Structures are given as C-alpha cells and as structure tokens.
Amino acid sequence: AQKVTQAQTEISVVEKEDVTLDCVYETRDTTYYLFWYKQPPSGELVFLIRRNSFDEQNEISGRYSWNFQKSTSSFNFTITASQVVDSAVYFCALNTGNTGKLIFGQGTTLQVKP
C-alpha cells in the first residue's frame, strides 16, 4: 500500500529561523514521484516541487531546499530564514507506478511569527 506520513501537525517558529518539515512515504514500487504543495491562508494549492525516485540529488530553490533519501523513505523540506509569508499548510504527496492516484499526507501547518 502507498502511504505518506507527515508526523508534524503544527510547527511554530519565529521569523528568520530555519525549519524542516518531515515527510515519510511507503511504497513497494521502484518508480514513483514525490511532491510538495503549499496551501496559504487564502486556500489555494500551490505546487512547489516534483521529484522522481531515480533522482536523489538534493534541490535548492532560493530559501527552499529538499532532501530526498531513499534509504529512509523520506523527502524533507527545509525553509531557511523563514518569513511570515511562509505561514501555510504544507502537503507532501506520492504517486507510484503509472497510476492516476496522488496520495497526500495529512499536512503540516507552519506558523511563522514576526
């Protein structure tokens, strides 16, 4: 079975702190795709990143970075020098094989205080 677990329900940090959002996934497939989406207070869902199972290189985009480790089935997301605008719910998601199903984790609510 495919599953995504985001164990951190809520995280609160002070602006400029670094914060890491954890994502652990389960699948028996060798080909799969991992995603992060952001849902700001306005409610829309915004795509952040997509990773395939054959590419374990870490990715950095501005203050955002992602650490993909197949050995621990994790795809963690770090925000460096957090800002109030980073306050949102963040979802990790998994697609396996070539199915039409994208499985989401429960989401982590990040609050960045000024």
Add this chain to the structure above:
Amino acid sequence: NAGVTQTPKFQVLKTGQSMTLQCAQDMNHEYMSWYRQDPGMGLRLIHYSVGAGITDQGEVPNGYNVSRSTTEDFPLRLLSAAPSQTSVYFCASSFTGAAEKLFFGSGTQLSVL
C-alpha cells in the same frame, strides 16, 4: 487562460439533497481529479479521469459520481448529500497524469446540514 475553474465557491445543502460541483479547465489537460480536504486528513482522492470517457475511483468514492464527456469538464455529483460530506472540495488537472504537477481550482466549501 482561466486555468481550473470550480463553481460554486460555497454551497449549503440539506441532508438528502443532490447537487453537482462543476469543474472546467482550459489547458487541454487529459487528467482531471477531485479531492476532498478535511481537517487532519489532508487531501483524499475521490475520483479521477485520464481522458474523456474514462473515469476511475480514488480512495473515498462512495456517495459521489463523476463523468467525463469532454476533455474540459469533470463534474462531481453528490447523489444524496450527508453531513459526512461536509468538506472543502478541490478539482485538479494535469497534462497526462498524477505523476505530473497538478493545477488546482480554488475549491468549493460545502456544508451539509
């Protein structure tokens, strides 16, 4: 381009009523899907479609019907609304499938009394 358009944005139903949530995309995407979002449960897939005339069930399909007669439209029908269907519903699409970046609609907040 409008992207993915969902209507209505808000809806209140009484138990037993039926209604259709509309979803349309103008990006010529083959793949479309419906999710519901509930507190503490993330987004759960209701139904999806990989092209016109093709639909399949997701994780939580009971109580919902879909059809895909055109590439652009993917309506979600609630046959007999129940309070357990109170949720926020999102429609999403991508070029070919769930392994790609999804484009989401703005959501429909549904309350069933």
